[in-house]
Amino acid sequence: MRKVKQIVALALTAALVITASAGCGSSATSSTGSSGSSASNPNDTLVYAQGAEPRGLDPALVDDGESAKVMSNIYEGLLKYDKDSTKVEPSLAKSWDVTTDGLTYTFHLQEGVKFQDGTDFDADAVKFNIDRQLPPKVTADMGYASFVFGSVKDVQVVDKNTVKINLKAPSTPFLNNLAMVMAAPMVSPKALQANNNNVDQAPVGTGPYKFVKWDKDQDIVLVRNDQYWGTKALTKNVIFKFIKDNSARVVALNNGEADIIDGIDATVVKQITDAGNKIFQAPGMNVNYMAYNTSRKPFNDAKLRTAISQAINVPEMVKSLYQGYSEPATSILPTFMAGYDKSVSQVAYDPTAAAAALKAAGLTSVHMITYTNPRPYNPATGQALAEAIQGYLSKVGVTVKLDSFDWTTYKDKVKAGDYDIAFYGWTGDNGDPDNFMNLLADKDPTMNIALYNNPQFNDLIAKGLVTPAGDARNAIYTQLEKIAAADAVWLPISHAQTLCAYRPNVQDFYYHMTGITPFVGVAKK
Template identity: 80%
Template sequence: MKKGKKLVALALSLVLAGTVALTGCGTNNNASSNTQSKASDTLIYAQGAEPRGLDPALVGDGESAKVMSNIYEGLLKYNKDTTKVEPSLAKSWDVSSDGLSYTFHLQEGVKFQDGTDFNADAVKFNIDRQLPPQVTKDMSYAEFVYGSVKNVEVVDKNTVKINLKEASTPFLSNLAMIMGAPIVSPKALQDNSNNVNQAPVGTGPYKFVKWAKDENIVLVRNDEYWGTKALTKNVIFKFIKDNSARVVALNNGEADMIDGIDATVVKQITDASNKIFQAPGMNINYMAYNTSKKPFNDAKLRTAVSQSINVPEMVKSLYQGYAEPATSILPTFMDGYDKSTAQVAYDPTAAATALKAAGLTSVHMITYTNPRPYNSANGQALAEAIQGYFSKVGITATIDSYDWTTYKQKVKAGDYDICFYGWVGDNGDPDNFMTLLSSTDPGMNVALYRNADFNALIAKGVAAPAGADRNAIYTQLDKIAAKDAVWLPISHAQTLAAYRPNIDGFYYHMTGITPLAGVSKK
C-alpha cells in the first residue's frame, strides 16, 4: 500500500469507528453526511519524527513536547503570543521579600485524567521526584527547572510552598515549561514504576488513547477538563519522516496541519490553497565541537575549522530567506543579545594554513536525518554543506546519520568530533540558552564544555535581578563562548508550519509547542 493510502486508512479507522455500513441511495447520503461530521471532529497533525516519550521529566525533545502540551499542564503557562507567565494549575502566587520562597494557591476541584485529585500533595510529589535523592540521570530538565529548589512544603490541600537555596530570576518562567514542570498523576507514576513515557496522565484538555509505534499517537478530548473544553474531539499525531511526503499528505487532505517544512515547499503548499504559519523563531541552530577530547579540546583548532565555513552563504543557500545567520547564541530579541558579539569569521586561507600546521586531515561528524524547528533543511543537508567547505581546506569529513530518537542516544554516548544540534527556547530567558554550555548532562551540553569561570558566571546570572546588569552577564557569557569557539552558531530559523484552509485557531508557540484545544475544523 502506498504511504498516502495508508495515511487515509489509518485516519479513517479512527474517525469512522462505529459507523454502520449502509446500502441504498438515500442511506448513502446519510452515511456521507455522517462521515463528514466525524471527519470534522478529528484533527490530524503530521510531524517529522516520533516522540522519545511522554513523561515530561524523562524527555527533552520538541517532538515529545508537541504531544505533551495537549495532555499536561503546569502550575503556570505562557501567554499565547509571548513567554509572559500566566496562571494555570496555580491561580495565584506570592513571593517572599528575599526571593527564596514561592507560595502557590492552587485551582480547586481539578482532577487528573485517571480521576484522582490534583492538589498540593501532587505538586510536591512531582517536584520531589526531580530533586535529590530521587532524581535520576535521565531527568535531563530537572536541573533546569528545579536546580535552585531546596524543598517543597504542603501548606494545605490547595496551597504549596517552594523554598529555594538561592534566588532565581528565571524560576517562575521555568515553571511554565513543557519539560520538567508539568504535573503528572502520582497514581500513574506509582502504577508505572515512575515512568509514564507510554502511559501519560495529566490534567490537560486531551487524554492519551494509544501509541502505535512508527505510526501515530491518538488523543481524545478530556470531557471532565476543569477549564475550557477542547473544540475538537479527536487528535492524531502522525509521524511522517519525509518532508515531501508530509506536504503531499497536507495537499491531499490526509493531514490537517504539518510542521518541519522548508523554503523549497512553501509555493507547493500555497499553490494547493493551504496556509502557512510564519513567525519569528526563538531558537539557535549550531554545530558543536566535542571539546572533551582531541582534536577539539584545543580552542585554536576549533577556531581554524570554523574559519573554513562561510555561514552567511550557507544559510542563504539552505534556508532561502526563512532563517537569518546567527551572530550570537541568543536570538536577537532576547535580553542579553548584543550585536557587538562576533563569532569566528570566514577565512579559508587562514583555516587551511592552521589546519595543515596542526596536521588535521579528517573528522568524524554525526547528524540527524529529519527536519527540526531550528533546521528545516534537516541535519543531513547541513552536515553535507559543511563537508563541502571542509574539503576545500584539506579536511575529509565522514558523516554518520541517524533518525532523531537514535541520534539523541548517539549524542549522549559522545563518540564524535563534531555534531549538529539546536535549541528552541523553553521560557524566553537568556539563561535557558547559555546554560546549555554549563550543564553536566551530555544530552544538553553536547560540546561537553567545562569552564569553571563560565559556570560561576552562569550562577551569578541566575541570581541577579532582572535588568541591565543581569543582561550584561549573559552578553559576557555569549562573548566567552564565541572566543572559545565552542559552537559555530549557524542560524535562527523562522517558525514555519502549514495547515488546511478549513482549520481555524491553529498556532505554533515560540517555545515549540502546538496547543490544539482551541483548534477546530470546518
C-alpha cells in the same frame, strides 16, 4: 511507513478506540467523546504530521520538541505562557506570592481539578511531582530536573490547595521555568506509581486531551478530555502522524490526508500555497548550531576549533539552505532576547587562514555525526547541513567521515559522545537567556553536546541565576556570549523562522514560540 492514505482511515475510527492493546503495550484511557457516531465526521479529527517521533511522553524524562508538542496537550503546569509571548499566566495555580527575599513561593491551586485517571490534583500531587526530580529521588535520565528545580530546597504542603516551594537561593527565571513543558507539568502520582516512575508510554495529566494509543513509527492518538476543568477542546480527536520525508508530508497536506504539517522549508512553500493551503510564519526563538567535542583531541584545542569554523561561510550557506526563512546567527541568543548584544561576533570566514592552521596542525580528517530529519531550528535537515559543511571542509584539506541517524538514535549517539563534530539546535523553553547559555554549563551530555567545562563560564551562569532582571543581569549574559565566541565552542549557524502549513479549513492554529502546538482552541470548519 504505511502509506499516508491510511491516515484517513485512522482518523475516522480514532474515537472508537477503547484500549491501546495495540502499539506500545500501554493501557490507554477510554474514549471520552460524547458519541461514538461522531467519529464518522472528519471535522472531529485533526491530523498533525511531523517529521520525527517523540522520544517519550513523561515530561521529566524527555527533552525534545517532538515530545513537547504532544505533551502540551496532555499535561499542564502550575503556570503557562501567554499565547503570543513567554509572559507567565495562571494555570493549575490560580495565584502565587513570593517573599521579599525571593526564597519562598506560595502557590494557591485551582480547586476541584482531576487528573485524567480520576484522581485529585492537589498540593500533595505538586509535592510528589517536584520531589521525584529532587535529590535523592532524581534519576540520571531526568535531563531538565536540575534546570527547572535545581534551586529548590524543599516543597511544603500547607493545605489541600496551597503549596510552598522553598529555594536555596533566589532564581530570577524560576516562575518562567514552571510554565515549561519539560519537567514542570503535573503528572498523576497514581499513574507514576503504577508505571514504575515512568509514564513515557502511559501519560496521565490534567490537560484538555487524553492519551489513547501510540503505534510506534506510525502515530499517537489523543481524544478530548470531556471532564477537563477548563474550557473544553473544540475538536474531538488529535492524531500526531510521523512522516519522516519532507515531500511526503507536503503531499499528505495537499491531498487532505493531513490537516497541519511542520518541518517545511523554503523549497516547498510555493507548492503548498499553490494547492490552496496556508503558511504559518513567525519569528523563531531558536538557534541552529554545530558543536565541537571539547572533551578530547583534536577539539580540546580552541585553535583547531577556530580553524574549522574559519573554513565555513555561514552567511552563504544559510542563504543557500534556507532561502530567506532563516537568518545567519551572529550570536547564540536570538536578537530579541535580553542579553543579546550586536557587538558579539563569531569566528569569521577565512579559508586561507583555516587551511594554513589545519595543515600546520596535521588535521586531515574529522568524524562528524548528524540527524536525518528536519528540526524546528533546521528545516533543511541535519543531513543537508552536514553535507554543506563537509563541502567547505574539503576545500581546506579536511576529509569528513559523516554518520547520519534518525532522531531517536541520534540522541543516543550524542549521549555516547563518540564524535568530533555534531549538530544540534535549541528552541527556547521560557524566554530567558539562561535557557540558552546554560546549555554550555550543563553536565548532561545530551544538553551540553560540546561537553564544554569552563569554570569562569559556570560561575557567571550561577551569578546570572540570582541577579534580578535588568541591565546588570543582561550584561552577564552578554559576557557569557563573548566567552563562548572567543572559545569557538559552537559555530552558531542560523535562527529559523517558525514555518508550518495547514489546510484552509483549519481555524486558530498556532505554533507557540517555545515549540509547542496547543490544540485546545483549534477547529475545522
